[in-house]
Amino acid sequence: MISLFENIGRYFMLLGKVFSRPEKLRIYNRRIWFEIEALGFNSISLTAIISAFIGAVVALQMAITLESPFIPKYMIGYATREVMILEFSSTVVALILAGKVGSNIASEIGTMRITEQIDALEIMGINSASYLILPKIVATVLFFPLLTLFSIVVGIVGGYAIAYFTGIMIPGDYVEGLFYYFEPFSITYAIVKGAVFAFIITSISAYCGYYAKGNSLEVGRASTRAVVASSITIMIFDLILTQIMRV
Amino acid sequence: MIRADHISKTFEGRTVLNDISVEFDTGKTNLIIGRSGSGKTVLLKSLVGLHDVDSGRIFFDDVCYTDLDFRGRKSIRKDIGMIFQGGALLDSSTVRENVRLPLDLFTEMSESEKRDRVDFCLSRVRLTGADHLYPSELSGGMVKRVAIARAIVLNPRYLFCDEPNSGLDPQTSVVIDNLIHDITKEFNITTIINTHDMNSVMEIGEKIVYIHEGHKWWEGSKDDILLSENPELNDFVFASAMAKRAKSVAR
Known part of the structure; x- marks a missing residue:
């Protein structure tokens, strides 16, 4: 328990260093673009594949489960849309990215720590926490909401594709369901969740890597800790955000 | 000049540095020698501020470094160059980007001035033409030379080297030693080298400090080592039978 509080304290102290005034904004801008490519663009294909399949599976499951003359077929499209927007594209994609991006960040910064690259930056007078972590946080907080929207679109298209190719329902019914009782605020909700989860994944993973010590083991x-801690924190904040922003 | 005044450092109840007082001279290659685990790396890292000492004070010329806050230390750190044991080059950056980083962050130089400065430093360590390579594409000796180029790019007043010859063949070690020695003289830098390499001690050691079990055990010049009667120092420096014979011949 003491260790938990110690870690939380050190985490917030690290965040204090991360958000202190950057040395030169121009250098940070360059690094933010680099990180958007490394952490954001490189996650597009994984997000697309998983979202397309999950969208298709959700539509298929809904078609099987809602097999009743009393339930209109457009409910399949409606349910698929709701699942993708409210939970899958923000929370589940965040959990997947916690594995991919989180472990990447923790191992990158952890390796820099044990090979004395972070010490070298400190000796040069560079705020290593800000220089290494801030661009990653800005990049993911800006890009992950876009990735969430992308996931929603791809998932819904996946559901349409399964309807079109298997004939489990008329694609027109599916499309009708997509527009049924649509609440635009749910998109805002998904975007906010995407941004919060991006911050959680990046900052926790960076923290785990930054304080790694010893050897490659x-x-x-540190990488494993980053994924576990990010995933648990995402679930806790999913609950909190769902309660606060009830759609 | 860098001066440590009665510094001590303890890790988890184990005293690693015990009341060490020592002065390192400007324009000289000062060497810290000692067995593995004797505390010399901790001493070096304490001097640059990577470890905070438990007691005692460290002075960079007339400025008490240990009394400075983060901002004050940052201004001194811009005058410090450090060469780490493994080079500590940024893996995701090319040679040129590594050397250029301090210029990007701490100077208002134009692009052409930065390019010229990087070219000068790379030519000084004889690495012209390697600027586009990544650290993973360099040999051990090249990594050390890039680290030297990066360390001198801001014209530091103090240069710290943590075992700059580790993992290098004897010939490359001599090249690195001579490079550090020449740079020290050329720019009148206070250089402190942490080493195990007895060739370095006898080649470039103008002032040598021997650390034994966290204490400063001995200090002197390379000539003094040959005449020293200190048993621990002799056991360390002249460890092999051949070295012992060499010492007796020299005396």
Whole structure:
């Protein structure tokens, strides 16, 4: 328990260093673009594949489960849309990215720690926490909401594709369901969740890597810790945000 | 000049540095030698501020470094160059980007001035033409030379080297030693080298400090080592039978 509080305290102290005034904004801008490419663009294909399949599976499951003359067929499109917007594209994609991006960040920064690259930056007078972590946080907080929207679109298209190719329902019914009782605020909700989860994944993973010590085994452990801690925190904040922003 | 005044450092109840007082001279290659685990790396890292000492004070010329806050230390750190054991080059950056980083962050130089400065530093360590390579594409000796170029790019007043010859063949070690020695003289830098390499001690050691079990055990010049009667120092420096014979011949 003491260790938990110690870690939380150190995490917030690290955030204090991360958000202190950057040395030169121009250098940070360059690094933000680099990180958007490394952490954002490189996650598009994984997000697309998973979202398309989940959208298709959700539509298929709904078609099977809602097999009743009393339930209109457009409910399949409606349910698929709601699942994608409210939970899958923000929360589940965040959990998947916690594995991919989180472990990447923790191992990158952890390796820099044990190979003294972070010490080298500190000796040069550079705020290493800000220089290394801030661009990653800005990049993911800006890009992950876009990735969430992308996931929603791809998932819904996946559901349409399964309807079109298998004939489980008329595609027109599916499309009708997509527009049925649509609440635009749910998109805002998904975007906010995407941004919050991006911050959680990046900052926690960076923290785990930044305080890694020892050898390559420790980098591996830091990476695992990053994924576990990010995933649990995402679930806790999913609950909190759902309660606060009830759609 | 860098001066440590009665500094001590403890890690988890184990005293690693015990009341060490030492002065390192400007324009000289000062060497810290000692067995593995004797505390010399902790001493070096304490001097640059990577470890905070438990007691004692450290002075950079007339400025008490230990009394400074983060901002004050940052201004001194811009005058410090450090070469780490493994080079500590940024893996995701090319040679040129590594050397250029301090210029990007701390100077208002134009692009052409930065390019010229980087070219000068790379030519000084004889690495012209390697600027587009990544650290993973360099040999051990090249990594050390890039680290030297990066360390001198801001014209530092103090240069710290943590085992700059580790993992290098004897010939490359001599090249690195001579490079550090020449740079020290050329720019009148206070250089402190942490080393195990006895060739370095006898080649470039103008002032040598021997650390034994966290204490400063001995200090002197490379000539003094040959005459020293200190048993621990002799056991360390002249560890092999051949070295012992060499010492007796020299005396």
